[in-house]
Amino acid sequence: MTTTTPHTRDRLLDSAERLFAENGVNATSLRHITNDAEANLASVNYHFGSKEELFRQVFARRIGPINEERLRLLDTCEAQGRPSLECVLEAFLAPTLRLRSDPEQGGEYFMCLMGRLFSEPTEWKTMLMEEFSEIFQRFGTALQMALPEHAPADLTWHLFFTIGAMAHLMTAGDLLKTFTQDRCDPADVEGTLRRLVDFSAAGFRGASRGESP
Amino acid sequence: MTTTTPHTRDRLLDSAERLFAENGVNATSLRHITNDAEANLASVNYHFGSKEELFRQVFARRIGPINEERLRLLDTCEAQGRPSLECVLEAFLAPTLRLRSDPEQGGEYFMCLMGRLFSEPTEWKTMLMEEFSEIFQRFGTALQMALPEHAPADLTWHLFFTIGAMAHLMTAGDLLKTFTQDRCDPADVEGTLRRLVDFSAAGFRGASRGESP
DNA sequence: GTCTATATAGCGATAGAC
DNA sequence: GTCTATCGCTATATAGAC
Helix, strand or coil: CCCCCCCHHHHHHHHHHHHHHHHCCCCCCHHHHHHHCCCCHHHHHHHCCCHHHHHHHHHHHHHHHHHHHHHHHHHHHHCCCCCCHHHHHHHHHHHHHHHHHCHHHCHHHHHHHHHHHCCCCCHHHHHHHHHHHHHHHHHHHHHHHHCCCCCHHHHHHHHHHHHHHHHHHHHHHHHHHHHCCCCCCCCCHHHHHHHHHHHHHHHHHHCCCCCCC | CCCCCCCHHHHHHHHHHHHHHHHCCCCCCHHHHHHHCCCCHHHHHHHCCCHHHHHHHHHHHHHHHHHHHHHHHHHHHHCCCCCCHHHHHHHHHHHHHHHHHCHHHCHHHHHHHHHHHCCCCCHHHHHHHHHHHHHHHHHHHHHHHHCCCCCHHHHHHHHHHHHHHHHHHHHHHHHHHHHCCCCCCCCCHHHHHHHHHHHHHHHHHHCCCCCCC
């Protein structure tokens, strides 16, 4: 299969992904997108029907493969008996943090966009949660296997804190780099991943209250 | 001093704060705000000159007292020699998390609004950072006193992760409650605070690499 | 200080020619 | 599938009466 110039539909998705990430969904007009994609204003409605449907498809084409990768990595953790906490956390965190160095999958643009959905007030947050529910189910079980004596509620709280740290890296990592004058740089993806896995694992292990749910 | 009906200017600030938090800054029009405040559309421009200046003042009237409270609590930690890690973390986290039960200071509306600024793409993020730079300076020093053998870069990374978890609580705490069918409820402010302090403290202590910066 | 009315611009969406 | 032209609406901001 030879590579040709992407069709209008794909150029629209790429431009929308980048502009939504850089400026926000509401702040990005269809005119910005079609100008950037060198397409006609009417092409968005022809290909997607509405701005909302365009956004849904920007999101949908990336999130599936990311969550499949999460489950694949989790399967690897569980292949040899009880999974280690670090392995489970890495399986959860790596597929999104590694987006930063994977332009083929939307790179930092999609990463930033996804991170911001957690704090959006609108219906977009619901979209994210629908895609996440199976993931939470599976990782909740895996965490319980890795830390069998911890209370389920503790695991939920700690996973929530971990997701917060992950989302902050996804949306505000550039701020950390600027603020520390490059001494802390999230562009070192594997180093950042290990730091977050180690921090969270210590938090999970050290902060449990051991109470029943 | 007796309490009277708030003046238009204050009603505008209150309505803007709530609507900005609930629906986002860009998505909230001056018409929404003036309708909610039972004021005239032109009153925003009379009192503030522009929507941007209105937002700046919504933010400015709350952030000062919050950061003063942070420094006051930090002074208490440091009053008797080397501060404990937990005390420093609580001094940083408590003033924002406690907003949830303090309607006098904007309550969950302002809390949610502030949390979202971390992931906003625009100039608003810069505003937040300007207010934060003294805070980071002071808490960075305090953390180094609490954990003298830890590398400064480690402390920076770990504070960044902690801020991410805090921001996630501020913006998506309702999601945790819904998703767990009320088993985890951020409305229990002091319980939530202790959980986050314990989790972060364990992360700080357990995840340090002990390298030089 | 508060009102009505409006200026000016940008928005999403669509009709209809090609 | 892609284009031009435009509809109908909403936005921020302002002018000027009261």
